[in-house]
Amino acid sequence: MDQYINTPLTMDKVKGLQAGDYVYITGTIYTARDAAHQRMYQAMEEGKEIPFDLKDSILYYLGPTPAREGQVIGSAGPTTSSRMDKYTPLLLDNGLKGMIGKGKRSKEVVESMVKNKAVYFAAVGGAGALLSKKIKASKVIAYDDLGTEAIRELYVEDFPVIVVIDSKGNNLYEIVLQSS
Amino acid sequence: MRNLHTDEIIKNIKEMCIEANYKLASDVEERVRGAYDQEATALGKQILGQLAENLDIASEDSIPICQDTGMAIIFIKLGQDVHIEGMDLEDAVNEGIRQGYEEGYLRKSVVGDPLIRINTKDNTPGIIHYEIVAGDRVEITVAPKGFGSENMSRVYMLKPSDGVEGVKRAVLETVKLAGPNACPPIVVGVGIGGSFEKCAVLSKKALTRSMDTSSPIEHIRELEDELLLEINQLGIGPGGFGGKVTALGVNIETYPTHIAGLPVAINICCHVNRHVSRVL
Numbered sequence: 001m002d003q004y005i006n007t008p009l010t011m012d013k014v015k016g017l018q019a020g021d022y023v024y025i026t027g028t029i030y031t032a033r034d035a036a037h038q039r040m041y042q043a044m045e046e047g048k049e050i051p052f053d054l055k056d057s058i059l060y061y062l063g064p065t066p067a068r069e070g071q072v073i074g075s076a077g078p079t080t081s082s083r084m085d086k087y088t089p090l091l092l093d094n095g096l097k098g099m100i101g102k103g104k105r106s107k108e109v110v111e112s113m114v115k116n117k118a119v120y121f122a123a124v125g126g127a128g129a130l131l132s133k134k135i136k137a138s139k140v141i142a143y144d145d146l147g148t149e150a151i152r153e154l155y156v157e158d159f160p161v162i163v164v165i166d167s168k169g170n171n172l173y174e175i176v177l178q179s180s
Numbered sequence: 181m182r183n184l185h186t187d188e189i190i191k192n193i194k195e196m197c198i199e200a201n202y203k204l205a206s207d208v209e210e211r212v213r214g215a216y217d218q219e220a221t222a223l224g225k226q227i228l229g230q231l232a233e234n235l236d237i238a239s240e241d242s243i244p245i246c247q248d249t250g251m252a253i254i255f256i257k258l259g260q261d262v263h264i265e266g267m268d269l270e271d272a273v274n275e276g277i278r279q280g281y282e283e284g285y286l287r288k289s290v291v292g293d294p295l296i297r298i299n300t301k302d303n304t305p306g307i308i309h310y311e312i313v314a315g316d317r318v319e320i321t322v323a324p325k326g327f328g329s330e331n332m333s334r335v336y337m338l339k340p341s342d343g344v345e346g347v348k349r350a351v352l353e354t355v356k357l358a359g360p361n362a363c364p365p366i367v368v369g370v371g372i373g374g375s376f377e378k379c380a381v382l383s384k385k386a387l388t389r390s391m392d393t394s395s396p397i398e399h400i401r402e403l404e405d406e407l408l409l410e411i412n413q414l415g416i417g418p419g420g421f422g423g424k425v426t427a428l429g430v431n432i433e434t435y436p437t438h439i440a441g442l443p444v445a446i447n448i449c450c451h452v453n454r455h456v457s458r459v460l
Contacts, residue, residue, distance in 0.1 A: 022223075022226075033300075035297070053346050062247065063247060063248075064247050064287070064446075065243075065244045065247050065249055065261055065285055065286055065287040065288075066285045066287070068242060068285050069287070071243070073286075074243060074244065074247065074285055075243050075244040075245070075246060075247040075248050075249075075265060076247055077246055077248075079248070080328045080331065080361050082361065099426070100219065102328070102360060102361070102363065102418050102419075102420075103328075103359070103360045103361035103362075103420070104313055104330075104359060104360065105363060107401075122360070122419065122420075122421075123418055124230050124231070124234075125246075125328065125360075125363030125419065125450065126231065126234070126245070126363045126450050126451055126452045127231055127233075127234040127246075127247045128234070128240065128243070128245065128246045128247040128248075129235075129237040129238040129243035129244065129245060130230055130233055130234040130246065132239050133237065138267060146287060146299070146343075147299050147301065148287050148288065148289070148299075149299075160230075162223075162419070164360075169270070172422075173359065173360050173420050173421075173423060174421075176415060176417065176420075176421060176422025176423075177414075177415055177422075179415075179422070
């Protein structure tokens with residue numbers, strides 16, 4: 001089913017999303033990949049603040065190419081999510097509600113998603129030029145020294161994703177293999 | 181003896197890094213676009229449609245096809261009658277990469293020490309494979325490689341008794357484990373024979389071979405065809421969301437090996453299988 005949602009990703013919206021749904025997201029989302037996750041995780045373990053409010057937020061696992069003059073952002077497709085698995089349950093426990101990436105997640109992440117009622121979306125891997133067109137604003141808000149791995153605040157319009165794992169733990173990747 | 185100045189090498193590598201990241205070689209592009217008609221599922225078709233549109237946007241608006249513009253893998257076939265003048269060849273190759281990734285607005289994805297992990301900020305060093313060949317020409321292939329698919333690649337040290345069935349099992353197992361992580365539809369490069377490191381290099385080289393070509397060895401050509409058919413029966417499909425088109429092609433390279441061994445390497449590449457070659 002096609003769905004259009006706006007951020008923040010509140011509980012009522014989470015409950016309406018099912019594995020296999022095609023979803024267009026509009027609103028503010030944040031980027032973080034390997035190095036930024038490691039830093040946020042360390043900060044949280046030390047009881048320090050992290051650069052944005054996790055409550056009802058969506059994280060996009062992205063490290064874009066540099067923007068040309070006049071472009072909002074460069075190529076901007078998803079990276080493989082499983083590398084973030086180690087850090088994800090702590091983020092979910094602190095309010096993160098949605099993640100956009102590609103590929104499988106660990107058992108621990110899925111269990112934490114069910115416990116915290118969160119959603120895992122996939123964007124199409126290798127479609128970074130197309131996806132960049134859906135990003136209307138981009139600003140580095142933290143960890144500038146990490147270059148492409150810095151945390152960015154993005155404003156997206158009708159950003160196309162597919163629900164892979166819903167808040168009940170249904171997993172589209174597994175469903176399609178069982179039915180083939 | 182023919183002289184070749186490193187300025188020529190720098191300039192060409194720079195241009196090839198940029199070209200590879202904005203426009204797929206025609207053999208790969210045709211497979212990506214052609215996959216739409218082969219796919220049966222609606223979602224699979226939708227994904228393949230997006231990939232075709234992505235290629236259009238990349239070339240029309242000068243945006244790299246994928247944000248992972250890769251680590252620069254460089255194959256150099258150096259004619260033994262060529263004299264390189266100017267700077268060190270290796271430094272020249274890395275200078276070409278540095279200029280290409282900067283001027284081409286490409287992502288800097290390389291960290292220096294693999295454990296300390298500080299970004300080198302210019303995407304160097306590249307990975308260079310040299311081969312000394314007859315003649316007075318230099319053939320350079322630039323193949324930027326993304327790591328979503330690289331991470332899903334594997335080497336198997338099979339026993340001779342495992343035979344061709346063992347090779348097939350290894351390839352199918354690797355593709356299944358890769359699943360959605362490697363951005364299907366994928367291209368599969370396979371190296372069979374040699375030694376531990378030789379088969380890995382062969383598998384990478386296989387990815388740079390045109391998808392319009394088959395192995396010149398008859399039983400290997402048959403194996404390429406059979407593997408493609410069986411991979412596309414796994415049901416992984418475009419994006420891993422289910423469907424018929426899991427792989428666009430299987431290229432196999434072989435080399436003689438030891439009486440005790442059957443090394444097999446499977447190098448997975450996503451549909452953005454980038455490679456540009458020039459002869460200087």
